[in-house]
Amino acid sequence: xxxxxxSTRKDSSRTTGYLKVISDNSESRVPNQxxxxxxxxxxxxxxxxxxxxxxxxxxxxxxxxxxxxxxxxVIKQKSFAFSVFEFLQPRxxxxxxxxxxxxxxxxxRPGKSGGLPTFSRYLLVAEGKHGAxxxxxxxxxxxxxxxxxxxxxxxxxxxxxxxxTIALLAEAATIVTSQPQSLGTFTLAGEIVDSKCFLGVxxxxxxxxxxxxxxxxIAGGSPPILVVRNQRAEITYLLLVSSAGRAVxxxxxxxVARPVEITGEVWQHDNLLSLRADPKTYRVLESSIF
Numbered sequence: 394x395x396x397x398x399x400s401t402r403k404d405s406s407r408t409t410g411y412l413k414v415i416s417d418n419s420e421s422r423v424p425n426q427x428x429x430x431x432x433x434x435x436x437x438x439x440x441x442x443x444x445x446x447x448x449x450x451x452x453x454x455x456x457x458x459x460x461x462x463x464x465x466x467v468i469k470q471k472s473f474a475f476s477v478f479e480f481l482q483p484r485x486x487x488x489x490x491x492x493x494x495x496x497x498x499x500x501x502r503p504g505k506s507g508g509l510p511t512f513s514r515y516l517l518v519a520e521g522k523h524g525a526x527x528x529x530x531x532x533x534x535x536x537x538x539x540x541x542x543x544x545x546x547x548x549x550x551x552x553x554x555x556x557x558t559i560a561l562l563a564e565a566a567t568i569v570t571s572q573p574q575s576l577g578t579f580t581l582a583g584e585i586v587d588s589k590c591f592l593g594v595x596x597x598x599x600x601x602x603x604x605x606x607x608x609x610x611i612a613g614g615s616p617p618i619l620v621v622r623n624q625r626a627e628i629t630y631l632l633l634v635s636s637a638g639r640a641v642x643x644x645x646x647x648x649v650a651r652p653v654e655i656t657g658e659v660w661q662h663d664n665l666l667s668l669r670a671d672p673k674t675y676r677v678l679e680s681s682i683f
Contacts, residue, residue, distance in 0.1 A: 474597070476546035477543070477593050479542050482542060483540045486552060488500040490532045493638065494667065495632060496529045497515060498552060500515060514662065515552050516550070517529060518616075521613075523613045537560060540554075544592050546593055573661065574660065581619065582654045583652070585618070585620075585633065585645055585648055585651070586599050586618055588615055600650055603650060607649045608650075612642065612643070616632055617632075617642060618630050631668040632665060632666065632667040634667050648672075653677055655674070
């Protein structure tokens with residue numbers, strides 16, 4: 394038997410040497426792998442130290458950038474204009490009511506006017522998006538006492554009437570009222586706004602963001618105003634009226650909150666300016682002037 398079949402006895406020394414060669418060759422082909430703890434498993438209570446350090450740095454930088462962006466955003470914003478609506482603070486007023494072109498209350502200035510107009514004219518509106526004409530019509534040219542809430546901005550003043558508070562006063566001995574004066578013809582560029590919101594009820598009460606509200610206010614009877622700004626951002630306020638001096642509320646609705654150019658005659662009546670022109674001649678400007 395031994396002569397027929399070759400020996401099957403394993404040579405342990407040869408086998409050990411062969412395995413060593415395989416092991417050496419395998420180690421030479423596999424790159425060295427360093428033990429690392431940077432593998433993060435979500436369900437563990439803490440992230441590995443190196444990941445936690447980088448994450449803290451990232452969060453700090455992100456918060457700093459967010460704070461800086463917020464600060465730059467605030468700095469770049471235009472400040473709100475100083476305008477006031479004395480909401481829920483009614484006052485009493487005495488004066489003479491005029492209806493044309495828009496309802497006003499003429500109040501005698503106390504003491505010497507010092508070169509200023511003898512009367513101050515306050516525009517009148519009703520509560521909400523309504524004009525004051527229906528309520529004040531019976532009192533045209535009459536001295537009255539009424540209650541209302543002040544709305545004001547710069548040198549422009551408006552009164553929001555409290556309902557059913559107008560009462561006739563005894564006629565004064567003599568009331569000398571002023572007459573409007575023409576200041577000449579001008580071509581002016583500006584924005585048509587509703588006076589009630591722009592003077593104080595809304596801030597800002599202008600441009601596209603306020604267009605829908607302004608259209609409703611003017612349609613309801615609020616006097617439309619052309620706001621003209623000079624290079625120093627100073628504002629001139631002009632009531633818009635027709636060439637004949639009548640209200641133009643319905644005629645300007647499609648041009649509200651848009652840059653327009655108007656050529657017309659400027660009139661002054663006490664402290665109020667008005668611009669007389671046919672609304673059909675108003676020109677909408679393609680480029681913004683604001």
